[in-house]
Amino acid sequence: MKIKLWRFVIDVEKTEEWLNRLAAEGLHCVGFGFIAYRYYFEQGEAGAYTYRIAMLEESIGHPKSIQYIAFLKENGVECIGHVLGHVFLRKRTADGAFTLFTDRASQINNYRNMLKERKIGIMVLLVSALFYLYALIAGNINMAAGIGFISSHFHPIVIMFYACGLLLVGTVYSYIRQWRRYSARIKELQQEGALYE
Amino acid sequence: MSEKSEHSALTEGVYLILISLQVPRHGYAVMQNIEGLTAGRVILGAGTLYGAINSLLDKGWISAIGHDSTSRKKEYVITPMGKTVLHNEIKRLEALVKIGQEERLGVGNEN
Numbered sequence: 001m002k003i004k005l006w007r008f009v010i011d012v013e014k015t016e017e018w019l020n021r022l023a024a025e026g027l028h029c030v031g032f033g034f035i036a037y038r039y040y041f042e043q044g045e046a047g048a049y050t051y052r053i054a055m056l057e058e059s060i061g062h063p064k065s066i067q068y069i070a071f072l073k074e075n076g077v078e079c080i081g082h083v084l085g086h087v088f089l090r091k092r093t094a095d096g097a098f099t100l101f102t103d104r105a106s107q108i109n110n111y112r113n114m115l116k117e118r119k120i121g122i123m124v125l126l127v128s129a130l131f132y133l134y135a136l137i138a139g140n141i142n143m144a145a146g147i148g149f150i151s152s153h154f155h156p157i158v159i160m161f162y163a164c165g166l167l168l169v170g171t172v173y174s175y176i177r178q179w180r181r182y183s184a185r186i187k188e189l190q191q192e193g194a195l196y197e
Numbered sequence: 198m199s200e201k202s203e204h205s206a207l208t209e210g211v212y213l214i215l216i217s218l219q220v221p222r223h224g225y226a227v228m229q230n231i232e233g234l235t236a237g238r239v240i241l242g243a244g245t246l247y248g249a250i251n252s253l254l255d256k257g258w259i260s261a262i263g264h265d266s267t268s269r270k271k272e273y274v275i276t277p278m279g280k281t282v283l284h285n286e287i288k289r290l291e292a293l294v295k296i297g298q299e300e301r302l303g304v305g306n307e308n
Contacts, residue, residue: 054244068247071224071243071247071250071271072243072244072247074223074224074225074270074271075224075225075228075243075246076225077243096240097240099240099242100242100243100244100245101242101244101245102210102240102241102242102245103208103209103210103241103245105208106242106244106245106248106249109248110244197206197208197209
């Protein structure tokens with residue numbers, strides 16, 4: 001029997017930790033809904049799988065991505081789904097440790113790809129924030145002037161609008177934190193690279 | 198082969214991949230072989246191995262030779278150019294070890 005759980009992906013690393021924490025308790029993710037807010041799990045042996053979420057360099061249908069996923073499959077890694085340029089992978093824990101990037105160069109390359117995606121994300125979110133601010137100001141002016149059918153801040157449409165605003169602020173904040181985190185890791189790895197091969 | 202290829206140090210991962218591909222192996226077998234050779238000290242991640250294999254194929258240091266008859270996994274093997282690179286790297290490492298041993302003996306004599 002499949003178990004459904006809800007989670008909105010903002011921070012990929014935290015989602016990965018969440019999937020591994022549930023897997024350690026015997027809940028193994030087998031797929032998710034359209035934008036990865038609804039996850040499907042199956043009950044199984046505790047700790048049977050290790051999960052990783054990887055960033056793809058190209059879109060999911062690109063030959064390079066297809067080749068990469070096929071290579072991972074040959075190496076015992078199962079792809080359970082993809083969303084927004086990320087693939088959700090799992091490997092049986094009994095088959096050994098599951099780490100995708102183990103040397104400095106590939107780790108830096110991976111963080112750079114993640115950083116690039118976050119930068120684009122922040123720009124898109126900031127443009128959305130401008131539209132949101134415009135709608136917020138215009139909406140309040142209209143409400144104060146008695147224009148339109150909404151006359152209260154507690155109207156369901158207004159509450160939904162404010163909830164979207166909170167989500168937007170939360171996402172921008174999380175993306176900025178991730179950007180800073182990945183930048184710091186790249187710098188740290190580069191500093192180590194000056195000393196060690 | 199470029200001058201850089203001839204004189205640059207290989208990464209530990211690339212060195213061990215070239216060593217492993219002196220006989221045809223698929224990706225997972227390469228990872229297992231490296232883990233065995235280094236007694237578990239070096240474990241290559243699948244993403245790292247994939248990137249390295251693609252770079253080595255681009256450089257012509259290894260080639261893909263089709264699929265393993267039993268597992269249907271793609272196999273790779275070192276090329277003559279890859280053997281030359283590996284040979285040069287072994288010579289470079291031997292020279293470094295020699296310098297280290299001589300210098301260490303020097304320090305020992307002083308004490």
